[in-house]
Amino acid sequence: MKRVFILLLDSLGIGSSEDSDQFGDKGSDTLGNIAKFCFFKRKILNKKKIIKIPNLLKLGLSCASKFSTGKFPLGCDIKFNDVISSYAYASSISTSKDTLTGHWEIVGLPILFKWDYFKKKKNSIPKFILDEINSKFSFNGWLGNCRSSGTFILNEFGNEHIFTKKPIIYTSSDSVVQIACDEKSFGLRKLYNLGKITRLILDRNKYKISRVIIRPFIKDNLGNFLRTSNRFDFCIPPYGKTVLEKLIDEKNGKVIAIGKVSDIFSNVGITETIKISGLSNLLDVTIDSIKNNFLKNVIIFTNFVDFDSLWGHRRDVVGYANGLEYFDKRIPEILNVMRKDDLLIITSDHGCDPTWKGTDHTRENIPILLYKKNIKSIFLGHRKTFSDIGQTIASYFSLSNMLYGKNMLLI
Template identity: 60%
Template sequence: MKRVFLIVIDSLGIGSSPDAYKFNDVGANTFGHIVEKCFLGKVNIGRKGALYIPNLVKLGIMHALQKSTKKNLLGCHNNSHIIGSYGFASEISSGKDTTSGHWEIAGVPVLDDWFYFSQKNNSFPENFLKKIINVSKLTGFIGNCHASGTDIINNLGEEHIKTNKPIIYTSSDSVLQIACHEVFFGLSNLYALCKKVRLFLDQEKYKVARVIARPFIGINKSNFQRTGNRRDFSIKPFSTTVMQKLINEKMGQVIGIGKVSDIYSGVGISKYIKATGLDELCNITIDEIKKSDTNTIIFTNLVDFDSNWGHRRDISGYARGLEFFDNKLSQIIDLVKDNDLLILTADHGCDPTWKGTDHTRENIPILIYSPNLEKKFLGHRKTFSDIGQTIAKYFLLSPMQYGESML
């Protein structure tokens, strides 16, 4: 029986990548800075002391961090017995966003630039907005700027409720985000609007990675909060992912947990399981591993690390999340059988100690565990696509266009 359990710890970068200077991210180190802050006793909200992640450590994450940074960092102890293979990878895709990272992991790097709404204010051109308003039969939008999702809801949520005008905003990523109230505007209406905008962008040849529905609830800015009903309406992958190959060549199954299906626009996903919150994501992953059969990929994205703690620069929250996940990881490791592959990785960085609120251009860890797999250093991988190529070779699929197998 052959199965792959692919878990993306969203945004867990392990040190700035060789091209980080292009993104003003030289020195960013999501995991390393969290380890240091914990070791120094500066991250004690809801937890205390040095970061306690024994399962990630025995899979080799501290070794991967030291190899990536070429430094001995405070709190980075690597004297545990290693049970898996470890390495790190740099990205060849042009962006440091969720879509680019995930697609490259699946063997489809994004080598051309996405379309970005780069102006901080009046981010969406007037003519562009007029066309969307006409297509969607709206009276208008509010917002139209770069913004933090929580801040813009607090600032414009009451106006949105009064006017029924959706809040539209963006960031340094290739995204168009629309926030609406679940009750006053309606969740189904928000989804329908985002689908129309996605269709418009595709028809007009705007290469925007994602249209994101950001529903929220509450009566006023004192109690507005985003809900777990976020949905991403992504552009479709430009070529065949390793998941599609498994389905097409081996009649295999790909179980997408969390926002995985949205990231690939449903392409190459046999079964989509909605889940929100780290606890639910971990529990569903464990349940699906127990039920899964041969020629199956269980693909989980742990979004909270990015959306709840990375972007919000919440070091304590990120550390608590890592310790919570590490506890669940012991159950996952116990379920890995002789011919299975467990692969832990990330899609980019989002250093909670870094300036601003954007992603950071970083190397990512690659931790691979199987009881029968040789324990070794996997080296510095030149592209995330080595993960996709490894999965393709493991399932005896036709080779991917990018990447080299680590097996």
């Protein structure tokens, strides 16, 4: 029985891609700019050294970054002979830079069509769509209906929502509709039903909106609005077979989705879902799953969303750096429970440079770090699509070939 562990550090880009100018992101570099910030602010941050991620460096992260950008991230130099994994950097061939797109391309389904977007800053979502949704619930109106960040819109409409019970609806630069409600006064069940109905109405009206994101929040005793861990994404189902589905169909395998992974794939190609949030909790559950699942061919797929949602979008450079350092400290726990034939893949889905303008994702290359006991440490080159990951997994499990991507390793 073989096992693959995909640890996806959501938004950890390693330098702007060749087509980044088409997205307004030329010069973005999530890892590099975080390292640069820490280097020049280390006295203020009360650190003798810059960002400390020695285990990620040994797995080839900074080497992949050097080949992507032409230089090591500041303070992250390492001798190539000290790297213990094979590594590469990859560019996306998909038309967008959002979470769903990145994940789908990784498992063999690049997005080569155009998502639909609600681009207006005000009155983003057409009135007839809102009217149709409202007819199912009789909310007596909405709040927002604009393009905004989650933090801004809760501060603007949170109190009014709690008083009126009108849902807060908004969009972003991604192909999404987001709905935020107080989970105590509005109710989670009602909120999830609202998301489900919204997804159905968008689909019926032939809108290719990738995700309807439910954003529950609460108001604390200090009057702050805080998102809870009960987020749910209603996504369009994959348009073809992913490597996840192939493992189940062709090898009677098992796919364990941890965090928000099952939402991203609409639970297609998933045999077990573990909904958990928080970086430490996600790591705990991932390590436990590795320890306890060895009777079948298995993929354990974890999305570490905090790097994106808490630190990338909120432009929290220090939080992002601290999160990377914490993740790095726990890598030995993962390596220690791996068996001889296990394959560990550490990667990302896009960038979200916390030093960049605005609050959106950034079009960047991603790292691919491949670790297996006794693996030969080599640079695997510039991969032209994220789907090389899916093709490598298919080869590893002796599955039928994916339509996109090339195998990176002879294993």
